[in-house]
Amino acid sequence: MEMADSRGITADIFDVLGARPAIGRTFAAEEDQVPGRDRVAVISHAFWAARFNQDATTVGRTVRLQGIGS
Numbered sequence: 001m002e003m004a005d006s007r008g009i010t011a012d013i014f015d016v017l018g019a020r021p022a023i024g025r026t027f028a029a030e031e032d033q034v035p036g037r038d039r040v041a042v043i044s045h046a047f048w049a050a051r052f053n054q055d056a057t058t059v060g061r062t063v064r065l066q067g068i069g070s
Contacts, residue, residue, distance in 0.1 A: 006065065008035070014042075024059040041065055 011027035014020065022045060031038040041063075043051075052058040 006041075023056055 009027075009032075011029050011032040014026040020026075021042065024042070026042055027040055028038075031040050048054060048058060
């Protein structure tokens with residue numbers, strides 16, 4: 001098991017910050033309407049590099065976060 005910091009944010013945070021993902025996508029507007037309904041995560045480059053060895057096939061995979069997923 002590995003510990004990682006997490007935050008709940010709204011879907012528009014990336015637009016507000018002017019940030020774009022290196023790969024993959026950010027959140028769709030409807031994904032923050034009902035907490036817990038859409039299980040989507042955006043991970044940092046540092047976490048992706050350390051945990052997933054910068055593997056581009058990580059995008060779209062299901063991973064376990066806080067005991068949820070597989």
